[in-house]
Amino acid sequence: MxxxxxxxxxxxxxxxxxxxxxxxxxxxxxxxxxxxAAPRAAAPSVELPSFVNLVRQEGQAVVNISSVQTIxxxxxxxxxxxxxxxxYEFFRRFMPPSGPRQFQAQSLGSGFIISPDGYILTNxxxxxxxxxxxxxxxxxxxxxxxxxxxDTRTDVALIKISAEGLPxxxxxxxxxxxxxxxxxxxxxxxxxxxxxxxxxxxxxxxALPDGSFVPFIQTDVALNPGxxxxxxxxxxxxxVGVNSQIYSRTGGFMGLSFAIPIDVAMDVVKQxxxxxxxxxxxxxxxxxxxxxxxxxxxxLKDVTGALVGxxxxxxxxxxxxxxxxxxILSFDGRPVxxxxxxxxxxxxxxxxxxxxxxxxxxxxxxxxxxxxxxLLPERxxxxxxxxxxxxxxVQSNAAGLQLSDLSAEQRARLKTTDGVLVRGxxxxxxxxxxQTGDIILALNQQxxxxxxALEKQxxxxxxxxxxxxxxxxxxxxxxxxRMR
Numbered sequence: 001m002x003x004x005x006x007x008x009x010x011x012x013x014x015x016x017x018x019x020x021x022x023x024x025x026x027x028x029x030x031x032x033x034x035x036x037a038a039p040r041a042a043a044p045s046v047e048l049p050s051f052v053n054l055v056r057q058e059g060q061a062v063v064n065i066s067s068v069q070t071i072x073x074x075x076x077x078x079x080x081x082x083x084x085x086x087x088y089e090f091f092r093r094f095m096p097p098s099g100p101r102q103f104q105a106q107s108l109g110s111g112f113i114i115s116p117d118g119y120i121l122t123n124x125x126x127x128x129x130x131x132x133x134x135x136x137x138x139x140x141x142x143x144x145x146x147x148x149x150x151d152t153r154t155d156v157a158l159i160k161i162s163a164e165g166l167p168x169x170x171x172x173x174x175x176x177x178x179x180x181x182x183x184x185x186x187x188x189x190x191x192x193x194x195x196x197x198x199x200x201x202x203x204x205x206x207a208l209p210d211g212s213f214v215p216f217i218q219t220d221v222a223l224n225p226g227x228x229x230x231x232x233x234x235x236x237x238x239x240v241g242v243n244s245q246i247y248s249r250t251g252g253f254m255g256l257s258f259a260i261p262i263d264v265a266m267d268v269v270k271q272x273x274x275x276x277x278x279x280x281x282x283x284x285x286x287x288x289x290x291x292x293x294x295x296x297x298x299x300l301k302d303v304t305g306a307l308v309g310x311x312x313x314x315x316x317x318x319x320x321x322x323x324x325x326x327x328i329l330s331f332d333g334r335p336v337x338x339x340x341x342x343x344x345x346x347x348x349x350x351x352x353x354x355x356x357x358x359x360x361x362x363x364x365x366x367x368x369x370x371x372x373x374x375l376l377p378e379r380x381x382x383x384x385x386x387x388x389x390x391x392x393x394v395q396s397n398a399a400g401l402q403l404s405d406l407s408a409e410q411r412a413r414l415k416t417t418d419g420v421l422v423r424g425x426x427x428x429x430x431x432x433x434x435q436t437g438d439i440i441l442a443l444n445q446q447x448x449x450x451x452x453a454l455e456k457q458x459x460x461x462x463x464x465x466x467x468x469x470x471x472x473x474x475x476x477x478x479x480x481x482r483m484r
Contacts, residue, residue: 049182054237060138061167062186065109067130110187110230112169118161122229124150127157149272156268172238174261185221187230197222207340213347216258217241223257232259281349281372284315287339293480297467305329306339310476320370325445330358399458400427403451418447432481442469
């Protein structure tokens, strides 16, 4: 036996003896010495969702849309100079005006097929006021499309191509969509056809300033110019929204994208397909969001409902008895959580129908019936603000307001017998958002007749939060003011 084998045998005997002695001493046998540390248990793996099957099954129903619009520019190469300008004759002789110019602008968007006979849903801003619309399918076939109708208030449009047997997308239920759920978009950002992006639902029922009739689905799905009008899918391969717009300070994606719920879009499609236009209801009120400060000033326990800031003269709401300062709590039996919810409910109601309005007024809850009228197309409106006069102002130290009475001419132009003009705002009034040129019509639902009267009213509410009814341009809103 070699020396190495001899030493190895002695080592094994020694180990065996140690193990046996420990066993007889009432101890558990020690584990053999490991030559390397045992590997740690692997952490449970997190499997991210796969969108392969979704894209494979539903991607063929997504289309790319290009539209062409002819823009006429009224300018010419001839500079605008007066007849007596020394260069007028020079330009007239050697650079005659070429007349108005026109050029074509092309825009790109997306859409998806909702019926085998060629009806396609997209955004209104993709195809509205265009001269020519072209649809390109995933198999590279191209069709000229006819615009059936476009609704700018919801940014939904319906177009039609002459084709049969087309693949269609399944329509889902946005009500089942959960915040945090995975979603995917297919579209053509910057013209890159059939691009797929994914993310999660960030919020539901989001109200945007330019979309009061749409409870937007907010996601962090990457959208860019060209994605507009494309579908937003859930993980079951169902369309739950129409990608419409992004919030951005750069023009590109910044993590905030918004989609029109598919049930809202399909309701618009139904009307466009039937008549080419959308009919909406109106009751003749201007409402605003209820805040905690406003609720406290009115004595409301819950921050809910739609606060009425202005009631249209001889409109449905006024005829029913609704007044400024009322808080509408329910519409036709449905609770009104926010003012944007009321706007959508009224818009969805059928013109000519009668609805029940449940409202709160000075601590009392009552109900009235109002007949819904049709909302007419938007028209341009001029400002109804007041210019600041040169007369001496009354200083209100309690609220930081500089006030003056309205002149007879201003009252006639504004069609009001009450109100005072704000000439300046500092302190609490400035923090509340009061602006120069605002007309303060009421304080805590009590009409304001003069600047001196308002100053006395403010002195009586020191340390409280009050509600000022303010007219600013064509709008009338309540502003909560925290007094010192």
